[in-house]
Amino acid sequence: MAFPEIRLRRLRKNDSMRRLVRETTLSVNDLVFPLFVRSGENVKEPIESMAGCFRFSPDTVVDEASEVAALGIPAILLFGMPAKKDNIGSEAWAEDGAVQQALRAITKALPELLVITDVCLCAYTSSGHCGVVKDGRIDNDYTCELLAKVALSHAQAGADIAAPSDMMDGRVKYIREVLEENGFKDVAIMSYSAKYASAFYGPFRDAVDSAPAFGDRKSYQMDPPNARQALAEIAADIAEGADIVMVKPALSYLDIICRARQRFDCSIAAYNVSGEYMMLNSAAQAGLLDRESAMLEMLYSIKRAGADIIITYFAKEAAKQMQKSK
Numbered sequence: 270m271a272f273p274e275i276r277l278r279r280l281r282k283n284d285s286m287r288r289l290v291r292e293t294t295l296s297v298n299d300l301v302f303p304l305f306v307r308s309g310e311n312v313k314e315p316i317e318s319m320a321g322c323f324r325f326s327p328d329t330v331v332d333e334a335s336e337v338a339a340l341g342i343p344a345i346l347l348f349g350m351p352a353k354k355d356n357i358g359s360e361a362w363a364e365d366g367a368v369q370q371a372l373r374a375i376t377k378a379l380p381e382l383l384v385i386t387d388v389c390l391c392a393y394t395s396s397g398h399c400g401v402v403k404d405g406r407i408d409n410d411y412t413c414e415l416l417a418k419v420a421l422s423h424a425q426a427g428a429d430i431a432a433p434s435d436m437m438d439g440r441v442k443y444i445r446e447v448l449e450e451n452g453f454k455d456v457a458i459m460s461y462s463a464k465y466a467s468a469f470y471g472p473f474r475d476a477v478d479s480a481p482a483f484g485d486r487k488s489y490q491m492d493p494p495n496a497r498q499a500l501a502e503i504a505a506d507i508a509e510g511a512d513i514v515m516v517k518p519a520l521s522y523l524d525i526i527c528r529a530r531q532r533f534d535c536s537i538a539a540y541n542v543s544g545e546y547m548m549l550n551s552a553a554q555a556g557l558l559d560r561e562s563a564m565l566e567m568l569y570s571i572k573r574a575g576a577d578i579i580i581t582y583f584a585k586e587a588a589k590q591m592q593k594s595k
């Protein structure tokens with residue numbers, strides 16, 4: 270059969286018909302909202318490079334987290350900024366660090382809200398690298414030991430999910446082992462498995478002051494032209510005990526999400542990163558495109574590619590939008 274028997278437009282006749290045959294659904298349950306914390310009190314500082322995002326202190330972040338929970342968003346992802354940086358990023362595992370304080374406050378006030386923590390050293394080291402620099406190179410195994418300490422300190426403060434974003438080899442294994450040894454067998458790991466050396470992290474690095482002081486992150490983050498290697502990274506993390514694997518960024522890597530979905534059965538997260546957020550914001554602000562529909566189209570593309578979980582700075586807006594529509 271062919272035209273005129275086949276007319277694909279029949280199923281696009283009106284909104285009800287389109288809803289009936291819709292292949293991909295977007296739900297508030299898919300979303301994770303990232304939040305930034307720094308030490309201090311009563312702080313809610315706008316982040317210049319990321320309109321609509323703020324740096325919170327451990328007290329004010331609780332109010333923001335309540336708003337997120339009230340919208341029905343199941344999880345937040347916490348990023349921290351230290352009061353002081355040093356060579357090994359030791360504030361990352363300090364018991365009274367901003368993230369640890371925020372964790373205790375949020376889990377006490379909102380026991381149902383899942384708290385995921387970014388486990389990395391880049392905001393904490395003077396070098397701005399995700400690992401410890403020795404003789405001009407990043408020391409992989411020593412960094413893994415420190416990352417495990419960071420994850421443990423987060424678990425002790427109440428984290429539900431540790432999310433290592435450093436791209437060292439073996440860090441999932443180190444973290445899983447330390448969590449098991451210390452009785453945190455139910456703390457999950459969401460690994461930034463296929464994380465690319467991307468220009469789209471620019472606004473985020475301004476937000477947490479984590480740009481590398483020298484060089485770049487290409488010796489640990491993935492080379493953008495590679496796809497098969499991303500599958501190898503994901504397979505390695507699953508073998509080491511990752512519960513959820515992530516592809517990051519999302520939009521320039523939808524093919525990676527799609528291939529990962531075909532190959533692996535575990536939950537897949539995608540990170541709709543700061544640069545993607547900022548591009549849409551800037552274009553909308555310049556009056557060049559419609560913000561809400563462009564936002565939903567972006568989120569649908571990530572879901573359609575195969576992600577189960579979308580980490581996005583649009584989470585609150587998207588949740589409000591979904592409440593309004595059917």
Ligand code: PBG
Nearest residue numbers: 389391434469470473542543544
């Ligand atoms: C830390 C980290 C980064 C992001 C998340 N965790 C920055 C980087 O690797 O340089 C980027 C998030 C974003 O751009 O929204 N390693």
